[in-house]
Amino acid sequence: MIKLEQATKKVRMKGVSKTIIDDVSFVIPRGKSIGLLGRNGAGKSTLLQIIAGTLDLDRGRIIRQGKISWPLGFQGSFQGNLSGEQNVRFVARIYGVDTEELVDYVADFAELGAFYKAPVRTYSSGMKARLAFGVSMGVKFDYYLVDEITAVGDTNFKRKSQSVFKERLTGSDVIMVSHSATTLRDYCQTGIVLEEGKLTYYDNIEDAIVVHERNMKRQ
Numbered sequence: 001m002i003k004l005e006q007a008t009k010k011v012r013m014k015g016v017s018k019t020i021i022d023d024v025s026f027v028i029p030r031g032k033s034i035g036l037l038g039r040n041g042a043g044k045s046t047l048l049q050i051i052a053g054t055l056d057l058d059r060g061r062i063i064r065q066g067k068i069s070w071p072l073g074f075q076g077s078f079q080g081n082l083s084g085e086q087n088v089r090f091v092a093r094i095y096g097v098d099t100e101e102l103v104d105y106v107a108d109f110a111e112l113g114a115f116y117k118a119p120v121r122t123y124s125s126g127m128k129a130r131l132a133f134g135v136s137m138g139v140k141f142d143y144y145l146v147d148e149i150t151a152v153g154d155t156n157f158k159r160k161s162q163s164v165f166k167e168r169l170t171g172s173d174v175i176m177v178s179h180s181a182t183t184l185r186d187y188c189q190t191g192i193v194l195e196e197g198k199l200t201y202y203d204n205i206e207d208a209i210v211v212h213e214r215n216m217k218r219q
Contacts, residue, residue, distance in 0.1 A: 002028040002051060002068070002143070004199075007060035011046060020046045022197030023060070030066065030142070033174040035184035035205050037212040038194035044177045045071075047194060048145050051175065066142030067095075072133070080121035084112055084131050087120060088138075095139050102138045109164070110134035111157065130157070137164050144168065146176040146187075181209050 004026045010019050020043030028034065028051075038044045048071050049055035050062060070077065078087050088106045092099040107116050110130040115123065123131070136144070144165075169187070178184050184191070184205055191208020193200045195215055202208040 001030050001063075001065045003063040003065075005061050005063070007050075007062060008058050009043070009046065009050060009055075010058055011043070013041065018043075019197045021050075021194075021199065024197070024199055025060075026199045026201070028175065028192070028201075030173060032190045033169060033176070033188045035188035035191045035208060036175060036177045036194065037184070037191060037208055039216065042194045043197075044194055045147050048147055048175065048177060051143075052145055067140075068143045069136060069139070069141040069145050072136050072144055072146045078120045078128065078131070081119055083118055084110070084116045084120055084123070087131070088135055091135055091139070097139055102135070105138040106131065106134040109137060109160075133161060137161075137168060140168065140172070142172055144172055144174045146174055146178075148178055184209065 004021070004024050007021050007024045007026075008019070009021050010017050012018070018041070036044050036047065046055065050057060051064075052068060052070050053064070054070065079090070082090070085103055085107070088103050089099055092102040110116070110127075110133070112123075112127060112131065115127060120128065120131070174187055176184065176187055188205045191202045191205045191212075193202070193208055193211050193215070200211070202211065
């Protein structure tokens with residue numbers, strides 16, 4: 001369970017203060033995967049960062065029960081002067097998982113070859129994404145946070161990534177941001193619409209998509 005209590009968050013966008021969530025009390029239940037919908041700039045990515053714990057609320061609090069991932073594929077926390085393997089060892093210690101097991105898993109999954117032992121600052125964006133996705137899949141979470149799935153690698157790698165991710169979701173939930181209704185239907189059963197700083201939960205993803213599309217037609 002993830003619970004927001006009187007939560008408020010404001011951000012500055014182009015020099016203007018914008019309220020992302022406004023005195024929200026809300027429970028995200030466990031047991032169903034959720035699509036998070038909202039207009040461009042509504043604050044969906046910001047909300048994922050708050051849920052992940054990488055961004056603080058201005059007021060109120062968030063209660064997290066269960067292990068929650070960082071936003072899937074997020075590369076910003078890698079230390080550029082460390083190798084991919086060294087970064088993986090650090091993540092293993094932080095999340096309390098078997099270090100050698102995670103190192104071996106990511107080495108096999110990410111398919112970086114000799115670059116696995118090279119500094120991450122020498123990686124291409126695609127290599128960083130493969131490393132990040134491999135680490136994400138190597139640590140089992142109760143909730144996976146996804147901010148627009150970005151396919152990386154060749155066709156076989158994409159197919160492998162999709163297969164492993166769907167296998168993870170047999171025992172975990174996803175909170176997913178995507179502009180693709182098709183993608184949301186593929187992965188999510190329920191939905192949350194973020195509109196004007198408020199969250200509305202829908203037990204059927206189709207209902208959430210309908211409301212979001214109606215909102216998009218309004219000025």
